Structures are given as C-alpha cells and as structure tokens.
Amino acid sequence: MSNAPVDNGRRRFLTAATSVVGGVGVVGVAVPFIGSWNPSARAKAAGAPVEVNVGKIEPGQLVRAEWRGKPVYVVRRTEKIVADLGNHEAQLRDPNSEEPQQPEYAKNAHRSINPEIMVALGVCTHLGCAPTHHKGDFEQHVAGVTDGFFCPCHGSKFDMAGRVFSGVPAPTNLMVPEHSFPKADTLLIGVAPGEA
Numbered sequence: 001m002s003n004a005p006v007d008n009g010r011r012r013f014l015t016a017a018t019s020v021v022g023g024v025g026v027v028g029v030a031v032p033f034i035g036s037w038n039p040s041a042r043a044k045a046a047g048a049p050v051e052v053n054v055g056k057i058e059p060g061q062l063v064r065a066e067w068r069g070k071p072v073y074v075v076r077r078t079e080k081i082v083a084d085l086g087n088h089e090a091q092l093r094d095p096n097s098e099e100p101q102q103p104e105y106a107k108n109a110h111r112s113i114n115p116e117i118m119v120a121l122g123v124c125t126h127l128g129c130a131p132t133h134h135k136g137d138f139e140q141h142v143a144g145v146t147d148g149f150f151c152p153c154h155g156s157k158f159d160m161a162g163r164v165f166s167g168v169p170a171p172t173n174l175m176v177p178e179h180s181f182p183k184a185d186t187l188l189i190g191v192a193p194g195e196a
Contacts (some may be wrong), residue, residue, distance in 0.1 A: 045141065048190070054117055055185030060147070061131045064122065067177060069131060071122035073149075074187060081147050081160045082115050088145050094173055099126070101162075102176035103192060111161040113177050117187065119179045120162035126170040129153035149174070164184045174188045 019080050031075035050067045057063055059074040065072045084108060089095040097107050106112050112119055134141065138148040141157050142165060149158040157165040162174030180193040 002055065003196050022152070037042040041146070052189065053185060054187045054189040056128060058154065060135050062135075066190060072189055073118065073120050073122040073133070073174075074189075075118040075133070075158055075160065077110075077118055082110060085109050085159065085161050088142070091145075091165055092143065092159065093164045093168075093171075095163060097163070097173060099172045101173045103178055105193060106179075107174045109161065111173070113181060113193065117177055118160060118162065118186065119189065120174040120176050123175065124151040124153070124156050124170055125174065126151065126154055126168075127174045131156065131158060131174075 005114050049131060050065050050072070052063065052065050052074050054074065054076065057074065059076050059078045060081070060128055062073055062075045094101075097111055102111050110118070124131050129151050131151040134148055134150055136178075138145050138150070141150050142148060145159060147160050149160075149162070151157070151170065154169045156168040156170035158170070158174055159165070162176065164170045164173050178192045179187055180188050180195070182188055
C-alpha cells in the first residue's frame with residue numbers, strides 16, 4: 001500500500017470519463033438492438049393495404065388480390081346475385097353473420113360496404129383450401145342457388161356473400177377483411193372506412 005496522497009480530482013475525472021465511455025457503448029449497442037424490433041420492409045409490405053380498381057371488374061366477374069400473403073376474392077355482384085342472397089338463408093349455418101368473421105360495418109346481408117362488391121379471403125374456414133367460384137353453375141352443389149363458392153377439397157359451400165351452407169365441414173363464413181372505398185371505383189383492402 002502506497003503512502004502517496006490521493007488525487008481526488010484525478011479520481012473524479014477517471015470515474016466520469018469511464019462513465020461517459022460506458023454510456024456511449026450502451027447507446028451504441030442499444031440503438032441497433034431496439035432498431036431490430038421494427039418490422040422489416042418486407043414485413044411492412046406484407047401488411048400494407050392493397051388497392052383494387054373495381055371499376056374494371058365486369059358484373060359477375062371475380063378478381064383475385066393478395067393481402068398479407070392470402071388471396072382475397074373481389075366479385076362485382078349482379079343485381080340478381082344481390083337479390084338472391086335473401087332466398088336461401090334457411091340453408092345457411094350463420095345467415096346473420098353472428099360469428100365475428102367480418103368487421104362490424106360488414107355485418108349485413110351482403111357482408112360488405114357496397115352491396116355490389118363482395119370482398120372476402122379466398123381461404124376455406126375448414127382447413128384453409130381455396131374455394132372455387134361457380135358463376136351460373138352452382139346449382140350442382142346447392143339446389144336453387146346459381147352462384148357461389150365450392151371447396152373441392154372437402155366439399156364446403158359458400159354463397160355470394162361468403163356465408164357457409166349448413167351440413168358442410170367449414171365451421172364459419174369466409175373471413176371479410178377490413179376494406180373501404182376512398183374513391184367510387186377504388187377498393188382499399190386492409191383499411192377500414194375513415195382510416196385511409
């Protein structure tokens with residue numbers, strides 16, 4: 001042990017300098033670490049809204065869009081299809097859309113904002129298969145119903161509002177994603193009305 005006098009000024013300087021260097025090191029490590037919590041550009045794009053020009057869709061035509069890695073069916077329903085939605089409610093498992101498979105603003109007979117435009121995930125609620133659109137020839141699957149969706153994997157059937165018929169493996173209606181119409185002929189999938 002040395003009998004030399006203690007230089008308190010030097011001790012304070014070294015303590016402060018060590019603290020500053022340590023603080024800079026912590027910030028240098030923390031910034032990239034915290035930055036890694038932010039979603040990547042790819043992840044942001046996967047959840048980004050998708051725009052569909054519905055003005056180009058012919059009556060009765062289905063177009064497919066991809067949102068969050070899943071297919072979205074967009075159909076321009078004819079007046080007859082919209083009118084026929086009320087003719088087979090007794091055959092449906094959830095005709096009033098009681099199960100939360102759609103946003104609250106789409107909890108209606110046509111399950112959309114615009115009765116003419118159907119928007120639903122093209123994923124069967126049984127095991128995730130892709131139902132096929134039957135335009136004018138759906139009666140082979142459900143008597144008295146001319147248009148609908150049939151899942152060839154296990155036989156689930158959905159009407160043109162994405163409502164599931166009774167007696168099939170699918171337990172719920174097709175999922176309706178958030179959607180809005182910022183312009184008359186522009187559908188925005190993934191954004192609720194008023195959020196665009």
